[in-house]
Amino acid sequence: MKQVQPVSEPDLLDALRRGDEEPLRVLYRKHYPMIINLVVNNGGSLQEGKDIHQETLIAFYERVREPGFRLECSIKTFLYSVARRLWLKQLQRRQRFGGTLNDAEVYVEVEMELVERREAGFRAMHEALEAMGEPCRSILKDFYLAERSMDEIARKFGYTNTDNAKTQKYKCLQRLKKRFFASMPGQIE
Amino acid sequence: MRMVKAELIERYCRGELTPDEHLVFVQWMDSDPALRQEVTEYMQLSDVFKQYRDRNRLQEKLNAIHDEMETESFRFASQMKKVDVVNVSPIKRIFSIGKNQFSKVAAAIAVLLVAAALVGVGINRLNVTRSQSAYQELRREVEDIKRKQSVQTAGGAAAAPTASTSTYTGSGIAIDPSGLVLTSHHLIAGARTIYISNQEFESLPMELVYSDASLDMAVLKVVDSMFTGFAEMGYGFRKSVADPGERIYTLGYPREDMVYGEGSISSYTGFEGDSASYQMSIPVNPGNSGGPVFDTQGNLIGIVSARNANAEGASFAIKSAAIVSSLNASEEPEFRVQYSGRLRGLDRPAQVKRLRRHVFMVKVSN
Numbered sequence: 025m026k027q028v029q030p031v032s033e034p035d036l037l038d039a040l041r042r043g044d045e046e047p048l049r050v051l052y053r054k055h056y057p058m059i060i061n062l063v064v065n066n067g068g069s070l071q072e073g074k075d076i077h078q079e080t081l082i083a084f085y086e087r088v089r090e091p092g093f094r095l096e097c098s099i100k101t102f103l104y105s106v107a108r109r110l111w112l113k114q115l116q117r118r119q120r121f122g123g124t125l126n127d128a129e130v131y132v133e134v135e136m137e138l139v140e141r142r143e144a145g146f147r148a149m150h151e152a153l154e155a156m157g158e159p160c161r162s163i164l165k166d167f168y169l170a171e172r173s174m175d176e177i178a179r180k181f182g183y184t185n186t187d188n189a190k191t192q193k194y195k196c197l198q199r200l201k202k203r204f205f206a207s208m209p210g211q212i213e
Numbered sequence: 214m215r216m217v218k219a220e221l222i223e224r225y226c227r228g229e230l231t232p233d234e235h236l237v238f239v240q241w242m243d244s245d246p247a248l249r250q251e252v253t254e255y256m257q258l259s260d261v262f263k264q265y266r267d268r269n270r271l272q273e274k275l276n277a278i279h280d281e282m283e284t285e286s287f288r289f290a291s292q293m294k295k296v297d298v299v300n301v302s303p304i305k306r307i308f309s310i311g312k313n314q315f316s317k318v319a320a321a322i323a324v325l326l327v328a329a330a331l332v333g334v335g336i337n338r339l340n341v342t343r344s345q346s347a348y349q350e351l352r353r354e355v356e357d358i359k360r361k362q363s364v365q366t367a368g369g370a371a372a373a374p375t376a377s378t379s380t381y382t383g384s385g386i387a388i389d390p391s392g393l394v395l396t397s398h399h400l401i402a403g404a405r406t407i408y409i410s411n412q413e414f415e416s417l418p419m420e421l422v423y424s425d426a427s428l429d430m431a432v433l434k435v436v437d438s439m440f441t442g443f444a445e446m447g448y449g450f451r452k453s454v455a456d457p458g459e460r461i462y463t464l465g466y467p468r469e470d471m472v473y474g475e476g477s478i479s480s481y482t483g484f485e486g487d488s489a490s491y492q493m494s495i496p497v498n499p500g501n502s503g504g505p506v507f508d509t510q511g512n513l514i515g516i517v518s519a520r521n522a523n524a525e526g527a528s529f530a531i532k533s534a535a536i537v538s539s540l541n542a543s544e545e546p547e548f549r550v551q552y553s554g555r556l557r558g559l560d561r562p563a564q565v566k567r568l569r570r571h572v573f574m575v576k577v578s579n
Contacts, residue, residue: 045274052278078275082268145261146268168262169269194219201258 033099040088048081055100058129059107065126066111076114080107083139090138097132105131106139145208152203160196167193218248226255280453284534348484349522350429352381352400352577353467353500380578384465384504385409385433386513387571388450389548390443392435395536396503396575397518398424401431409433409573411471419575422546425539428489429518430531431503432546433575444570449551450533451512455491457481463495463517464565465504466574473565474501476526478514484521489535491515497528503575506530511556511564 036047056077063073083106087093095102108131153161159181166172166180178189224230225238242249385396394409401407407419417435424431455461455478462475476495483490493506497517506515515530537550556564 045271048274049278052275053282056282074279078272078279081275082271085271142264146265149261149265168259169266171266190220194223197258198219201254204258204261205254 033095036099037088037095040085043089045085048085051084051099051103052077052081055103058100058104061128062104062107062125063111065128067115068111072114076107076111079110083110083136086139086142101130101132102134104129105134106136109134109136148204148207151207152200155203156196156200159192160199163189163193164196164200218251222248222252222255226252226259277453283454284452284538347521347523348519350397350399350519351497351499351502351517352383352397353498353502354379354381380576382466382500382577383502383575384500384517385573385575386464386503386505386516387443387446387573388432388551389546390446391548392440392442393422393546393548394419394433394435394573394575395505395516396431396433397516398426398429398431399518400502400575401433401577402426403579404577406578407433408576409435410576411569411573413570414573423540423543425543428531428535428539430516430536430539432540434546446551446554446571447567448507448511448513448554448556448571450537451508451514451553452534454481454532454534455508455514460509461493461495461506461514462561462565463497463501463504463506464568464572465497465501465517466572467498467500469574471569471572471574479527483529483531484519487529490518490529490531493528493530494526495528496526500574505568505572507564507568509561510553511559511568512553 036050039047059077059080060070060073063076064070068076080103084099084103088095097105108125108127112125153164156164163177163181166177167174172180174186174190174193177183177193178186181189181192183189183192221230221234221238225235230238242252381400383397383400385394387393388395401421401424404421407421408416409419410416417437417440419433420436422432422434457478457480459478460475461478462473464471464473466472474496476493478491479494480492482488483492491506491514495506497504497520501517502519504517505513506517508514513533515532516536517528517530519529521527521529540546540550556567559567
C-alpha cells in the first residue's frame with residue numbers, strides 16, 4: 025500500500041486547488057468515521073452516511089476550487105459543518121427532523137448557496153435526461169456526457185449518415201433544453 | 214433552417230466556427246436578440262453538462278476510495294480478530310444499545326463505535342453461531358446418497374456400504390496455478406483425507422494449508438508428486454463489493470458432474486446480518502459448499518457457504534474481499550492474489566468452458 029505522508033492543511037488545499045484529487049483519498053478516510061457518526065446518530069443508516077460523506081467531499085472540493093475561497097476554520101470543522109447542513113436538509117425534506125441534531129463536533133455556519141444551486145442544476149439535468157425517451161436520452165448522453173463522436177453515434181444507432189444523426193441530436197437537445205429550463209426557474213439570467 | 218441554426222450555435226459555443234463564419238455569426242447575433250438568448254441558454258446547458266460529467270467522475274473516484282478502504286478494513290478486522298477477541302464484543306454491545314443515549318459520552322465513544330462499524334466484519338462473524346437450524350451448510354454426505362440409490366435401483370439387494378467412515382463432497386476453485394484450491398472450512402473440518410477431481414484431474418490428493426473457521430474458508434494444496442500445475446487461470450478475485458441486483462452465477466458439484474446455476478446478489482449481508490458474506494438468490498444444494506460465485510464478467514466474488522433452510526431461495530456466499538484479507542493476514546500459503554482476469558469479453562458459455570477446468574469436486578473422508 026502507498027504510504028501517505030502527513031500533509032499540512034494549507035498544502036492540502038493548494039493541491040486541491042491545482043486539481044490534484046489525491047488529497048481527497050486522505051480526507052475521505054480520515055473523516056469517514058466522523059460523518060458516519062453524525063448521520064447514524066441522527067436517524068440515518070450507514071448507507072445514508074456514506075452518501076452524505078461523499079456529497080460533503082464533493083461540495084468541499086467544489087468550494088475550495090472557487091476563486092477567492094478562503095477557509096476560515098479547520099478542514100475537519102468545515103466538513104462537519106457541510107455534512108451537518110446536508111443531512112439536516114435531507115431530514116427536513118423527508119420530514120424526519122425532530123427539532124435538534126445530536127452534535128459531536130463543533131460546527132460553523134457555511135455558505136452553501138452556490139453548492140446548493142449547482143446541486144439543483146445537477147438534479148434538474150438528471151431528471152430532464154431521465155425523462156427523455158429513446159433514442160434521445162442515449163444520443164444526448166453519448167455526445168454530451170461520454171463525448172463520443174457523431175460518426176460513432178450514427179453507427180451505433182443505425183443512422184444512414186452522420187447528418188441524419190446530427191439532426192436527431194439537435195431535436196433531442198431542443199427538447200432537453202425545454203425540460204431543463206422549465207424545472208430551473210430563475211436560473212436564466 | 215432551424216437545424217442549421219442549432220448547429221451553428223453549438224459550433225460557435227465550442228469555438229469550432231471558421232473565422233469567416235464567426236464574423237457572420239457575431240453580426241447575426243447582434244441583430245437578433247432571440248439568437249443571443251439561445252446562445253446564452255446553450256452555454257448554460259453546456260456548463261451543466263460539464264458539471265454533470267465532472268461530478269460523475271468524482272463520484273466514481275470516491276466510490277473507488279471507499280471500496281479500497283472497505284477492503285482494508287476487512288484485513289484490519291481479521292488481524293484484530295486474532296489478537297483481541299475479548300475486547301471487541303463489549304464495543305459491539307455498546308453499539309447495539311447506544312444509538313440514542315449518545316450525547317453524553319458521545320465524543321469518546323463515537324470514535325470507537327465507528328471503528329466497530331468499520332470492522333463490523335470481524336465482530337459480526339464472532340457472534341454468528343452457525344448452529345441455528347436455519348443455517349444449513351452445503352456439504353453433501355455421499356454414503357447417505359449411495360445407500361438411497363442402491364435401495365432404489367437394486368431393491369436393497371446391492372451390497373450395503375461397508376465403510377465406517379463418512380465421506381462428504383463439496384466444491385472448490387483454484388486460486389493459484391501452483392495447486393492452491395479454495396473451499397469451505399466446514400467441509401474439510403476434521404478430514405483425514407482430501408481429494409479433488411474434475412474432468413481434467415481424476416483424483417488429486419490435497420493437504421490443508423490454511424483455514425479460517427470464523428470465515429468458513431480453507432485453502433488446500435495439491436500434494437501429488439506428478440502434479441505440474443493447473444492451467445493458466447484467466448480469472449481473479451474482484452476487488453469491489455458486488456451490489457444487490459447484480460447477476461451472478463455459480464459452478465459446483467452438487468452431483469457427479471459440474472452444475473451451473475445463476476441468480477443475483479440480494480443483500481450486502483449474509484445470515485443474520487453477517488457483513489462478511491452476501492445473501493444470494495441462486496439455487497444451491499448440498500455439494501455446492503466452497504464452490505465459486507462469479508459476476509457477469511467472470512470475476513470471483515465469493516464462495517458458496519450455506520443456505521437458509523427456512524427461507525426459499527436465500528443462500529449465502531463469503532465475500533471475496535473478506536477471503537483476500539484473511540489470506541493476506543496469514544503467513545501461509547505464500548502466493549500472490551490474482552485480481553480480475555481476462556474473461557470479461559467472453560459470453561457466458563465461453564466463460565464457463567474456461568472456468569470448468571479450475572472448478573473441482575472436493576471429496577473428504579473422516
